[in-house]
Amino acid sequence: MLRMSTLFVRTLREDPADAEVASHKLLVRGSYIRRVAPGIYTWLPLGLKVLSKLETIVREEMDAMGAQEVLFPGLLPREPYEATNRWTEYGPTVFKLKDRKEADYLLAPTHEEMFTLLVKDLYSSYKDLPVVLYQIQTKYRDEARPRAGVIRGREFVMKDAYSFNIDDDGLDATYFTMRESYQKIFQRLGLPIAICRAMSGAMGGSRSEEFLFPCEIGEDTFVRSPGGYTANTEAVTTPPLPELDYAGVPAPEPVDTPDATTIETLVAVANDLRPRVDRAWEAADTLKNVVVTLTHPAGERELLIIGLPGERDVDMKRVEASLAPAEVEMATPEDLKAFPELVPGYIGPEVIGPQSARRSEDEPMALRYLIDPHVARGSAWITGANEPNKHVFNLVYGRDFEADGTIEAAEVVAGDEAPDGSGPLEIARGIELGHIFELGRKYSEALDLKVLDQNGKSQIVTMGSYGLGVTRTLAALAEFNHDEAGLVWPEEIAPATVQILVTGKGDELFEKADALAREFEAEGIEVLVDDRKKVSAGVKFKDFELLGVPYGVVVGRGLADGTVELRSRRTGERVEVPVGEAVAKFAEFKA
Amino acid sequence: MLRMSTLFVRTLREDPADAEVASHKLLVRGSYIRRVAPGIYTWLPLGLKVLSKLETIVREEMDAMGAQEVLFPGLLPREPYEATNRWTEYGPTVFKLKDRKEADYLLAPTHEEMFTLLVKDLYSSYKDLPVVLYQIQTKYRDEARPRAGVIRGREFVMKDAYSFNIDDDGLDATYFTMRESYQKIFQRLGLPIAICRAMSGAMGGSRSEEFLFPCEIGEDTFVRSPGGYTANTEAVTTPPLPELDYAGVPAPEPVDTPDATTIETLVAVANDLRPRVDRAWEAADTLKNVVVTLTHPAGERELLIIGLPGERDVDMKRVEASLAPAEVEMATPEDLKAFPELVPGYIGPEVIGPQSARRSEDEPMALRYLIDPHVARGSAWITGANEPNKHVFNLVYGRDFEADGTIEAAEVVAGDEAPDGSGPLEIARGIELGHIFELGRKYSEALDLKVLDQNGKSQIVTMGSYGLGVTRTLAALAEFNHDEAGLVWPEEIAPATVQILVTGKGDELFEKADALAREFEAEGIEVLVDDRKKVSAGVKFKDFELLGVPYGVVVGRGLADGTVELRSRRTGERVEVPVGEAVAKFAEFKA
The missing domain is CATH 3.30.930.10 (Bira Bifunctional Protein; Domain 2)
Known part of the structure; x- marks a missing residue:
């Protein structure tokens, strides 16, 4: 007890x-x-x-x-x-x-x-x-x-x-x-x-x-x-996209795109300067190249660039899971300093990955480039031209650039198809x-x-x-088991099953609470007795609600009429029962 | 089970x-x-x-x-x-x-x-x-x-x-x-x-x-x-010794004592060169000065010298307990090098402790000297003269030298008086x-x-x-609970109370062992069944003895006659009981 x-x-x-x-x-x-x-x-x-x-x-x-x-x-x-x-x-x-x-x-x-x-x-x-x-x-x-x-x-x-x-x-x-x-x-x-x-x-x-x-x-x-x-x-996993036929795609064309350092501004500028006839340009037409820093277990660091459609965000946890055991962080401007060819806001595939001028015997990994599977082979993109205020249009994956591999990097969004074809994902x-x-x-x-x-x-x-x-x-x-007032433990793990609250001052209340506690314990029911003497009923109720013992027995005013109150912390239900039947009634009350 | x-x-x-x-x-x-x-x-x-x-x-x-x-x-x-x-x-x-x-x-x-x-x-x-x-x-x-x-x-x-x-x-x-x-x-x-x-x-x-x-x-x-x-x-603690009157003790006298670097040789040399009239010199007449190294918690090291009668060994655990939290080790020749006045085998009080020439404002602790309480104030000693092959006789504690304090350092030996006067110590x-x-x-x-x-x-x-x-x-x-053959756990903490050993090959033996195990468990008695099929009875008995489960039930040849054997690992007692009464008889057997 x-x-x-x-x-x-x-x-x-x-x-x-x-x-x-x-x-x-x-x-x-x-x-x-x-x-x-x-x-x-x-x-x-x-x-x-x-x-x-x-x-x-x-x-x-x-x-x-x-x-x-x-x-x-x-x-x-x-x-x-x-x-x-x-x-x-x-x-x-x-x-x-x-x-x-x-x-x-x-x-x-x-x-x-x-x-x-x-x-x-x-x-x-x-x-x-x-x-x-x-x-x-x-x-x-x-x-x-x-x-x-x-x-x-x-x-x-x-x-x-x-x-x-x-x-x-x-x-x-x-x-x-x-x-x-x-x-x-x-x-x-x-x-x-x-x-x-x-x-x-x-x-x-x-x-x-x-x-x-x-x-x-x-x-x-x-x-x-x-x-x-x-x-x-x-x-x-992203269901694989079919390879596209790029036969009709014109050659890549660099375009001045002042202040288009975000996908949103880039799409606006594209629709302004090079409007499409069939439909407006969308974020999905842009290829975003995101630079991350890998810290390998032995401590060496590497910059890695991930290419994905502009309408998707990178999900760092997916990236981390793909690259484990390396730790992954977004690259900082500081990280980019050693690579002047990486122009923040205008990074494009033409200077990275297999296209990087840095690839050599000594530095085979420099600026590794991985592509998210939402980028289909043969698809054409608006992407950075590696100069400030300039993007390139019609850059085709598989024609104009290659990557070092693929990576599941884009965030999964509601409505994406399940990879097993079982419908849209929530x-x-x-x-x-x-x-x-x-x-x-x-x-x-x-x-x-x-x-x-x-x-x-x-x-x-x-x-x-x-x-x-x-x-x-x-x-x-x-x-899972709480409300505004406090915890509400399931019985199997609650610190006690029943909390007996004495809400009054007479010694007989405390004695009755003790007797009741022993009755409950004789039935194998664990009890916490709130037997504090100078603590108000209000505080005891608040503590009962906070601590989360699933059931309460209130020994208070009703005792004069021979009753105590059973309370369920979970349902809020209360019933007055004769004190002599409290334990028996409790079994029904719970059920 | x-x-x-x-x-x-x-x-x-x-x-x-x-x-x-x-x-x-x-x-x-x-x-x-x-x-x-x-x-x-x-x-x-x-x-x-x-x-x-x-x-x-x-x-x-x-x-x-x-x-x-x-x-x-x-x-x-x-x-x-x-x-x-x-x-x-x-x-x-x-x-x-x-x-x-x-x-x-x-x-x-x-x-x-x-x-x-x-x-x-x-x-x-x-x-x-x-x-x-x-x-x-x-x-x-x-x-x-x-x-x-x-x-x-x-x-x-x-x-x-x-x-x-x-x-x-x-x-x-x-x-x-x-x-x-x-x-x-x-x-x-x-x-x-x-x-x-x-x-x-x-x-x-x-x-x-x-x-x-x-x-x-x-x-x-x-x-x-x-x-x-x-x-x-x-x-x-050592009961305090009364102070001795040294009025009749002659002045200290240095004596050449070649090769007397141990208490044993020193006593022999003393009896040889300066025999006493009343009795022979004994180890108890010599004052041994032992150098230890203290490592204080912050890491600084200190040499400390402990004086005690030559017939007692230093108990390093008692020394450590007295000097905690410092760690204590016997000083090495290396440790002594910085102090040429400490001549190994011939260290005496005249150059250490309060007598040390090194005591100054800067170095107040150098060569601290502590005395074991078995050295009474006023007692006279043969001890080192701080020169090779030389000891001093009649050096009186309190007249010719002082210490920086006392320390419980000497080993306690059987027969020493209890400090509370309750008799000789074992x-x-x-x-x-x-x-x-x-x-x-x-x-x-x-x-x-x-x-x-x-x-x-x-x-x-x-x-x-x-x-x-x-x-x-x-x-x-x-x-506490083992013999030559293995462990013998007390029931309260044994991994199981009863080990059922099947010593035979028939399926009915294994089935009976299982049935018996369930009977024991129904009585709340924990069971380990040795149900290994291709393991000999000899190995099973050896494992039973090694593992230390306190009681054994052998289901073997006797089963044909309807009996199993109860064994006590603790007493070695064995009794044949009818298999149908095994659980009931076990209660008697244990008692």
């Missing part, structure tokens, strides 16, 4: 200054969490109770599917990460340090290497497989922009599981069993989830899905089609709570995890990777 | 090469733990089960005494540790790192600052107190010599609790309540414990006790007297599992944790600190 009179909690009426999203505000105001440093939080008693219950649900479902729990260290030596090249690849997101003997260590952002090595240590035969191991463990990632409380933290709790199979069919089977376990977890939590096709990103691998909680404040954008296609926008936002994917043999090859097969032949094991952000899921639950 | 056929475990018949103590060997051989780096371990499924049960017992006793659980981050910012000066004081034992913005962080070796700041954040009145908070959390310490598996690790699990009281009486009361909780924890674990007076060391504070598990392989030495005095040797070794102490106001003052008292006056809160090494306690349990 928890008692408000001694519970380590102090509710706040004001939102914390650094909080922007509801879950963050309410978890701080309800004393569930406290910030220690950017993206690093302490769990207070109420928060830890919710977190533990959430972990228990995850653990139960993992155990139920036959996964076995282990616990790896958070502090790991450099060597295994060297073998897989990730010591370098991880870049600035990994916290690195040295011990007193100057040996290199890292704070594990993920544990692929450790799981692989552990299975290699113990197992040696196909008869040992399949095996699925998991842990619920603290992870560290030095995020550039920690945000929204525990939604994107730098120290956070994750469940990560890995499966080990002798062959791809086995991996598929384990993948789908794990997928069902994830569905069960989110069903138990009552959290709606969109399962999206995803890129496996820096991890390598093939089959890959994200479990997104659809939500306005989410950082991930995903799409869905009427025909059931669901994907993270990073994973959406765009939504969400928070990524889980990610499952077939990792394949990347780590088992790098770390030489082999077992003997049925024929006594040595075989590389194939792996699956299954992550679930535990602290982030807690935040998503808070996000 | 656990099944050996799928359990992630592979027992080893050979001891691991790097293991010296039984618990380390057996935990590795039984696949409870695996080493990842020095002092850093992974917990495998069986190990994690035992660890979780141990954590549950600790949690239950903490909750029972009213402590509230929280969870602090492992990665902490520098600032709070600056305020208490511990960023520097901790020295090389703390892992430090920088984030991507070059901000300083540390991996928490302990969380005093965080607990203090959290209470300061939430509480403001004496009415809020007392409060006791605790966490069960991963700690990081860059030990110079990690050893013995998880006994001294660099990443380990600790329960740390802090109490906050308005006054000293309250702190005393909380201290004793916590002391009882610790006693209950170790009683539940069946682990014998010596509660020893201790130094609070680098932590500051006053009342301080360690919970030691007495054990030969322990790193801590403690003493006990027939009258019940128990103390860590670091905390043993020496024993142990592993420190817990440490409770009254921290007082060190942290609350440094971090300004004040509350308003009954009179509206601001008061500094007083704190208690209560640590318990969870992973180390697990190792102690393994150390």
Whole structure:
């Protein structure tokens, strides 16, 4: 039994200054969490109770599917990460340090290497497989922009599981069993989830899905089609466009276009100086060339130019997903200084990519040029002429210029066709709570995890990777289960099921509240008693609403007539019941 | 139900090469733990089960005494540790790192600052107190010599609790309540414990006790007297000696003592050249001056000389405890080079301490000299004359030389008198599992944790600190509960209570074992079934003995006659029981 009179909690009426999203505000105001440093939080008693219950649900479902729990260290030596090249690849997101003997260590952002090595240590035969191991463990990632409380933290709790199979069919089977376990977890939590096709990103691998909680404040954008296609926008592929016949397209023509440094002004100038007869020029007729800076894992930087139709924006997350593990940023004027041929606002293909005068043995990569698939081969464009106040018309891709390759860079917009032909896409936002994917043999090859097969032949094991952000899921639950007044926890993870509020002064009220609490607890129902003596009923109701215990029992004026009030935080419903029947009536009230 | 056929475990018949103590060997051989780096371990499924049960017992006793659980981050910012000066004081034992913005962080070796700041954040009145908070959390310490598996690790699990009281009486009361909780924890674990007076060391504070598990392989030495005095040797104080009358002692006399660089040779030479009439010279007549190097937290080094009777060795742990937070090492010949007046083997008081020619305004600390309390004021000594092959006789402490102070430096030996007069001390070794102490106001003052008292006056809160090494306690349990063949877990923390061994080939044996397992589990008894098909009975028995599940049920040849065998791993007892009564008979068998 928890008692408000001694519970380590102090509710706040004001939102914390650094909080922007509801879950963050309410978890701080309800004393569930406290910030220690950017993206690093302490769990207070109420928060830890919710977190533990959430972990228990995850653990139960993992155990139920036959996964076995282990616990790896958070502090790991450099060597295994060297073998897989990730010591370098991880870049600035990994916290690195040295011990007193100057040996290199890292704070594990993920544990692929450790799981692989552990299975290699113990197992040696196909008869040992399949095996699925998991842990619920603290992870560290030095995020550039920690945000929204525990939604994107730098120290956070994750469940990560890995499966080990002798062959791809086995991996598929384990993948789908794990997928069902994830569905069960989110069903138990009552959290709606969109399962999206995803890129496996820096991890390598093939089959890959994200479990997104659809939500306005989410950082991930995903799409869905009427025909059931669901994907993270990073994973959406553009259906290939047919090559166009450019036989009738005149030769490229440079045109003075003063002050046309934006697509909008360029279209206006084009319609003014070179009007079309069939229709007006549109943004879709212009080819925009966007310069980005890549920072490769080892630290070297590269300028890269991306060409896409002027009516589309670049989606940096799609670009990043395509270019991982490099980090990508928009190039700054400073970045451009070393390349005087790049005239801001007037960049065109004629000086970049395969056309670049800088291409040499020494600098084969200089000004790499990638084209978004919305640019069809054979299509003609208005684009920069690489001189101030000048554009070129009728520049044909495949005739007048080439690129170094294609890249999914343009933002996906509502109405785009799903790549599987299942209809126009709708765009939504969400928070990524889980990610499952077939990792394949990347780590088992790098770390030489082999077992003997049925024929006594040595075989590389194939792996699956299954992550679930535990602290982030807690935040998503808070996000999904709140109203203006505060949190409204689902019963399975609430810090208590019933909050008994004493709203009056007589000792008999407090005694009755205690007796009731014991009755509830005898039925296995967890109780938080608000037994504070000098706190008004108004404050107690406000705290009840803020803390989010799903049901309330008010022991107050009605007690003189032998009644208490049951309240549902979720529905707002209230009923007076005889105090002697409170526990029995509560079962009906809930139902 | 656990099944050996799928359990992630592979027992080893050979001891691991790097293991010296039984618990380390057996935990590795039984696949409870695996080493990842020095002092850093992974917990495998069986190990994690035992660890979780141990954590549950600790949690239950903490909750029972009213402590509230929280969870602090492992990665902490520098600032709070600056305020208490511990960023520097901790020295090389703390892992430090920088984030991507070059901000300083540390991996928490302990969380005093965080607990203090959290209470300061939430509480403001004496009415809020007392409060006791605790966490069960991963700690990081860059030990110079990690050893013995998880006994001294660099990443380990600790329960740390802090109490906050308005006054000293309250702190005393909380201290004793916590002391009882610790006693209950170790009683539940069946682990014998010596509660020893201790130094609070680098932590500051006053009342301080360690919970030691007495054990030969322990790193801590403690003493006990027939009258019940128990103390860590670091905390043993030497009863003060009365001052001697040196009126009859002749003036100091330098004597040539060729090759007398050890106490043994010096005593022989003295008896040879200057025999006493009343008795022979003994080591106890010589004053040994030992040079140590102090490394202060900020990094500066200092030579310090300790004087003690020649028949006693220096106990570096006692010296370290006295000089904390400085680190102490024996000085090397290299260290002595800057001080030509220190002639190795012939160092005497006449050139050190207050007698040092180096004492000046600029260098007041040079060659500080501290005297062990076994050297009485007024006593006469044979000691070094600061020239090669020369000692001085009749050098009287307080007449011919002074020291800068006293230090408890000499080793405590069996037969020494207890400081409280409770008789001669016996020496024993142990592993420190817990440490409770009254921290007082060190942290609350440094971090300004004040509350308003009954009179509206601001008061500094007083704190208690209560640590318990969870992973180390697990190792102690393994150390205490093993025999030649393997581990023998106590039921409360065993990975399972009953191991069912199928020793035969018929399908009916495996089916019966499964049915029996379900019967046991229906009674709430946890079962590990050894259902491996191509494994011999001999291997199964060996694994049963190694893994340490306390009871076995053998389903084998007897089944034809309707019986199974119950075995106790602890007593070796075996009984045949009818298979239909196995569960009922098991209750009797255990009792």
